[in-house]
Amino acid sequence: MKILPPVSIEARRLLPSRWDLLAAILVLSFIVAFADVSRFLVHPLSSITGHALFLNIWDLPGYALRTGLRMLIAMAVSLAFTFGYATWAAKNPRAGTLLVPLLDILQSVPILGFLSVTVVWFLSLSPGRILGAELACVFTIFTGQAWNMAFSFYQSLRTVPPELEEAGRMFGLSSWARFWRIEAPFATPPLIWNMMMSMSGGWFFVTISEAISVGDTNIALPGVGSWIAVAIAQKNLPAIFEAIGAMLVVILIYDQLLFRPLVAWADRFRIDDEQSEDQPQSWALNVYRRSKLVDLMTAPFEQMMRWSYHWQPPSFGLRAATREMDSRLADILWYALLGLVGLIGAYRIYSFAHANLDWSDLGAAVGLGFITMLRVMVLIAIASLIWTPIGIYVGLRPRLTQIVQPVAQFLAAFPNNLLFPLVVSLIVYWNANPDIWLSPLIVLGTQWYILFNVIAGAATMPKELRDAAENFGVRGWLWWKKVALPAVFPFYVTGAITASGGAWNASVIAEVASWGKTTLHAHGLGAYISDATAAGDFRRVVLGIAVMSFFVVVVNRILWRPLYWYAERKFRLT
């Protein structure tokens, strides 16, 4: 299955519409509002840890469990959000015109930016207690997952085969029953795939958001992320390796007990008629299926759903069901409301900027944005040069693919920030230039998307094409140029888009890294946001976030979007 590219890649028009503008204003004013509130909430709280964190190996499983639980809760919240938001956007065209561009902007906001502006606000909800910090952490993971999932679900709802809908209506299923019996099942396989992808990005954010300092507020939630933070402060290499081990185990458990069963289960909802050759298997699913207990637990739920299908009086029979077109009045009210909200938002942003910022601040942030952009581009290019040939080599060898592909997917899921200390300690040791040597960290985790997409592309290359190339003696550079590279190009582009998006996010923590008491700084927008967060300087946090979102949106639109569609049109082998 394919990774879904961000909304702005799928967008039909190159130039932003006024809906995009309104969405940008709404998101930015939301962040501004949070930042404004937070400024007055920052207290010099000593520490919010429930208890001091010691690097005791026997505590590690408990920490790992709590980290895993945070992920699970965030996933549940994201799922609930997805069903509500995406369904609303898909069913109500009026809402959809705004909700989809909103997703585009939300996808572009650096996720750790959400953390720095919201954490203080969440803390204020339950002063002095750990719950607020937990909420902030879960919210951060949520922001890393929800937008992609909602977009995937929205896309699926929009592409339900019309004849399935018609059959449902024909046999008198109410719209509620149609949603659960037709639309939701149809949308399930891509949604689960996206959940898996989002989850793999999520480990990165959960470990970071467990231990964060905003101004004088230091938070260290019990978990693997805080363990790492303490280990870094103590320069404790063995403890770092222990954390890496614990994380490996947690990810493995999630994979085996949650996602593999889900993928195997969702296989029945595939719409294509082919019997899949390698049906996804899961030993855990077999256990669940055979277990009476699971049956007992799900039976009442199923019964309830079945009963609920009759809940809405079915629009069935000979009744005058033709609903009048939505009235003009409602239209006018809706647009007036949006216009008003947009104006208020714009005013909030303006007054915030006017009071706190001047043009030189903006110039500085944009300048740093270009540095980070250069860094992202160069590193994506280097990663591409390395992984594309390797991916093709692996993808053309089925047995090698079977070994390498899961490893690459696993590496993408692994919270690579756990590896940062290893790299940083080396930079400190050799006294190397941080502007150059910190850079690789931003693609450390996301380069794997390039690798496993290219592998997938090479593996699905038609055998006949390869035979033809061999038959006509196409070899060497000619083979790469005319056969292999074009065949994997669409896959590569999708991978590179994901990798580049992830790299922007990673820059917030990769451009500033520490080892013991030494903190390394690279120049860039990520470091700017990171420093501003540490200093509790909300005006610069907001500015940094806004500028970075802008860069991401613009790069998506003017670089990746044309490239993606060019690749899809010209090189996609169907």
Place this chain on the structure above:
Amino acid sequence: MAELLNVEHVRRTFPRGGGEELLVLDDVNLNLKEGEIVGLLGRSGSGKSTLLRLIAGLSQPQGGSLSYMGSPIHGPVQGVAMVFQSFALFPWLTVLENVQLGLEALNLPPREMRDRALAAIDLIGLDGYESAYPRELSGGMRQRVGFARAVVVHPNILLMDEPFSALDVLTAENLRTDLVELWGNGKLPIKGIILVTHNIEEAVLMCDRVLLFSSNPGRVSSEIKIDLPQPRERTSTQFEDYVDKIYVEMTARRVERMRNQAAQPPSIAMTLNHVSPNQISGLIEALAAPPYSGKADLPDVAYEQELEVDELFPVAEAMQLLRLADVEGGDIKLTHMGKRFADGELNERKEIFSRALMSNVPLAAHIRKVLDERASHSAPKTRFLDELEDHMAEDAAEEALKTIVSWARFGELFSYDDDAALFSLENPT
């Protein structure tokens, strides 16, 4: 006999870009009596399937009225069930669950639901497949599930939207005869059937009445009563007479339309259906070869070449447009040019084709002229697309240009670069 369905003066349009409307059905009348199978026959795009969806209550007409057993239709009606061309089975439900789905909205007790579903499965010949998933079944078996799902609700009217066209020839025939047999024995709990098809023989084989649809916009152009006892023999002369009669009716109307079109001053905004030069060459060669020697009966050609009406008519129409053949009264006859084309070598054929384009297809001549006049000898596609869209719908304009590109490439009249979306006189270097 009781009237099951009455359709009067129905009109349906679809919105087009730029506030325009595309008229799909215009002033359509139809009725269905108890015990009848009525066929709707026409080319794709003649609005047959749209009409079926109106009858099913899945969409609403802009004008006219539809009534089922005397009451107006405003939404899906209990008592009208549909069989879909693409089966429309739910891949995540088993055969039994798919069939039961039709009953679920009826609020029956689970026991009765199950019994009725099993009875329908039994009737349609799906015994033993109850717990299979659709993707485990062959196309024919899948469509049987589609039939069972429709039959299980005991509908008064069964709507069938080209139910056999996604199946291979043998499977389709097998399913057709089974269905006709069940219907003849009175075993189906159904009072009337409407069958949409573009297969003339299928219509003659199954229907009591056939309504012929003309396209753009869809209208009922004539009605033919098939007065043959069931089971019908495809090889009987009466059967063949009916098939011939329908062919003649359909071509007569097309010729008439083309005459009307020809009577108007030639316009670049002419509807061009996409037909590849290879199809044209193929048909010309077949017509020139021995059994026909330049003139043939359309049904015979369709049969020999294994072409459906949908495939044959556009090719014949393109040949008529290019003056390579004449179509009249169910016959197709090669013109002088057509014969020379058949005898010629590839280069001569290209020459003939190119000249036919220049003199008979205004759009081709127009593009060539623009390219000749420009210093660069090239012009972007949008230049012509915009011009065409002043006179015709967007997708029709796209299709016309696509057709012209393929014809001009064969005739080497001009060339087209898809990456740059550019017409030019140059050959690729």
